[in-house]
Amino acid sequence: MDRSFAVFVTGARRYANTLLLTSSLVATSAAFATSAPAETVNWRQFEGTSITWAYDIHPYADALAAELPEFEKLTGIKVTPELYPDDSYWNKMTIQLTTRSSAWDVFGTGIQPAWDLAPSDALEPLDKYLNDPKLTDAGYGYNDFFPSLRAALTWKMEDGQIATGERGQTWAIPHAFENIQLFYRKDLLEKYKIAVPTTPPEMAKACEELKAADPSITPLGVRGVRFWSSIHTAAISIARSYDVHDFVIKDGKLDTGLDSPESIAFHKDYVDMIKKCAAPSFANDNWYQVVDGISSGSTAMAIDSNMFGFWNDVAGKPASGKIAFAPPLHAPNATNFDSNIWIWALAMNAASEKKGAAWLFMQWATSKQVALKGALAGKLVNPPRTSTWQDDAWIKYASQPEFNNFVDSFKKTQDHAALAFTPRVGFGEAMNAWAVAMQKMVNGDDVETTLKALAEEIRAGL
Structure with a gap:
């Protein structure tokens, strides 16, 4: 790499x-x-x-x-x-x-x-x-x-x-x-008359249309490895617009919000999007694969650190000069978006x-x-x-x-960009567990059951 x-x-x-x-x-x-x-x-x-x-x-x-x-x-x-x-x-x-x-x-x-x-x-x-x-x-x-x-x-x-x-x-x-954005092959979306998605359900629909139009293209590049880095880009940015919190204060004590109704709603939408949009290699994809996909032209869209789209301008690369940018996705009922920073x-x-x-x-x-x-x-x-x-x-x-x-x-995204995680010692262990749970849900495990088990695992470590 x-x-x-x-x-x-x-x-x-x-x-x-x-x-x-x-x-x-x-x-x-x-x-x-x-x-x-x-x-x-x-x-x-x-x-x-x-x-x-x-x-x-x-x-x-x-x-x-x-x-x-x-x-x-x-x-x-x-x-x-x-x-x-x-x-x-x-x-x-x-x-x-x-x-x-x-x-x-x-x-x-x-x-x-x-x-x-x-x-x-x-x-x-x-x-x-x-x-x-x-x-x-x-x-x-x-x-x-x-x-x-x-x-x-x-x-x-x-x-x-x-x-x-x-x-x-x-x-x-x-x-x-880096702030987190959606970046996309402008030429492909225009060619197939697909509007730039703004929510996970819209993205899922756009991915199905792209697959039907050109099965050789992966619709969306997203990190999926069992490591907290797969949470800190697309997942947490979109989750915040659903009002999902990694940690909350409940009854005066620190707790996790990952089994809340808002979190369940987010994960159902996000998991459905991943199933319809991401590459079969999702569980092994880190930022290297996201970058290679968008730069080589094999991926139509990505939700990740915005500079990956900027770096696509390389002479001879299929995507050179063809990537445009948009804010990250948000909840269907949200009036605005959130963008995590790294x-x-x-x-x-x-x-x-x-x-x-x-x-x-x-x-x-x-x-x-x-x-x-x-x-x-x-x-x-x-x-x-x-x-x-x-x-x-x-x-x-x-x-x-x-x-x-x-x-x-x-400039538009930076106005909404902020650290989306709760500062905490032990962050990595908890977020790694979240990444593992995400893989389980994408592989077919029940969303609500998996999130309850994840929350109990995190609470045990508080």
């Missing part, structure tokens, strides 16, 4: 377009590199230090790795990347952090894995670095990150559990993020012995200038800073005809 992503991000046409649009950015980056030492931060205060940065093999990592020589020239700090395939990275991260190994100084994480690391004091709180003028440049602009991203990465620990709200600590810095963030290992150098790297890697440069390279999408979305060069690039309505759809 690494080879397929390498193809995504190195298409000749995108590269040529990028060269035309980045001349002003080169000047901006050069100005940053030369002017930074004149600000409040001495960028060479840890010169000669070597640090290790770990990340998933991903275009986001590619965007940052490409700029490492600039950072090393600016600071005199040597950065060694350790990049791992997605299916092994998370286990590797858990082992490194929970064993208090100092081998990694900075690492990439999502919100949910960070929750499970928090009780062991494996994460270094970052407020003291953000608030230190000797370590954080005056122009860094932490408040420039989208508010929903900052809020999701801020919490405190109370009795071994995550507590959001005031007086929380900042535990990671947004590097890139944040790739940079965090600091609390066991690192080189925290000052690690922070300078994190600050530089998430700066306005580096975020913009990564976005214009077509790799750091979606950029997490509001200033990037106000930058003429980025908007011009992302608004090219081959990206169809990407920018407009992003």
